[in-house]
Amino acid sequence: MINLSEIINFINFQDLIQRTSEQIYMFSIAILLSILFGLIIGIVLHRVQKLSNIVFNILNIIETLPTIALLVLLLPFLGLGMKPTIFVSVLYAILPIARNCYVGLNNVEQSYIEVARSIGLNEFEILTKIEIPLALPTIVSGIRISIVFTMGVVTLGGLIAAGGLGASIQTGVQLYDKTLIYVSAVWVGILALFFDALAYLVERFLQKRFNNV
């Protein structure tokens, strides 16, 4: 058993703060890039439906590859550290966002688009004022899934010298320091839950707002 004073004694707080900020840094960049690319892919595929099958097949295949395999496979090209970790996170997290964005846009009721067109909105205005806002609840559900993915991949980045809380766990393993392992792992879990909860609140707000769609 671990008791609290033991934890407080053992943890190098300085180090944990440093690792946490690395973790959040990688996580934020990865999730922002995923959202950016996910939305672009979703919107493009919505407009060019023909491409959707092939693109989603590719993304699905990427999704089935084990993360560690991908991290290692990319070593020769991207080396060690944060860059390949963020890259792989984005590869994984794009699919849920792109797919939900695509589905959400496709499901916007045709009569809204028709009315928008008829009162004189151009195609870009229809996309930004009508389609995207109406697809937003679905898109945010996709982002929630990606948040959990990203937190996991970023933690694994510790294995390839990316720093972050994965590195703390690594250190714990090497020093055979169970407390450090537990504290870091739980801390990752709490962070994931925190960001997920944040997204959940946004999602719920949007769903309430759009509950008649």
Add this chain to the structure above:
Amino acid sequence: MIFKNVDSIEIVRLVKSYRDLMAINDVSLKINGKELFVIIGPSGCGKTTLLKTINRLIEPDSGGVFINNNDIRNLDVVKLRKNIGYVIQQVGLFPHMNIKDNISLILKLEGWPREKIDKRVKEILKIVFLDEIYLRKFPNQLSGGQQQRVGLARALALNQPLLLMDEPFGSVDPILRRQLQDEFLQIKKVLGKTIVFVTHDIEEAFRLGDRIAVMKGGKIKQIGEANDLILNPADSFVLNLVESDKKYKHISNLKVRDVMIPVKNYMIDSQAKISDSIKFMLKNNTEFGIIVKKDKFLGTTDLKTLLNSNFIKNDQKIENLYNKETLKFSPEKPLYDALAEMKKSNISIAVILERDVPIGTILSSEILNRLI
């Protein structure tokens, strides 16, 4: 605005097909400026398709549409649409925007300043008989009729000279439809716009339309004023369509007196005991009673209230337990107005009084069944 006024719309040899189905099969017609032109016909006959060729939501296979003698294909499509209001049956209010944003979206995109938008929104609300308190609400917080009014307001925002309406009252119940039609007739007078109005309800066509085009299977069967269609129907199809209105026409002239039912089985004297009143209702198989004192109307009661009262222990006189809030009509009141009032106050039974004496009663549900 490309057009300040719409003086004519000419549809020339228009054809639109979906694979082997001819949705519009060689239609030509001319709509005059400021008239309310109704297109009527059965489901699937091509009304919506024809309407949508006017704002180019649908491009025809051949033939053309000319507004003020301009071929609309030569106009910028977005600019064209900003000159044409469009209202649909599903209303299609944007659910993520409040009422004000729904109405003013196009004004914002046009870059109008805030004060001008506010002023315009208030103006249109007055036109469509909608209170300003709804501006901050969202579409799902409004009733069907209110949503329809907002849909119309949105279509009028830019003061477009041409208005296309596709079964705008199709999804509301008969009484509300009648009310919206009445309002719309007033709105029409105020606006002085050219309006193309699609419906499959001949009564609506007769009430609203200056001229009526009867469509069937992608073709126009006849165009004319209501009288032309009634007196000189072009074929048996038009004849049947017009005939189907006879009973409705009759009804719009009806007075409350014509449909009220006798009150004998409902009359309860104010001095009667509750228990006796209940027996009386059960015997006559009614659930509703009219209470009179020396033949003068006092109020109403219903079986449920009486049964729930404490009559076994305390069998009072019925005059201690009646409902004063009832609808009372004169026998000369037009039936439609009476039904509208009943609907509005959500009371399904009304008593008809002549010099305070009940002479009849009407039950809204029962009357609607008889009308349809």
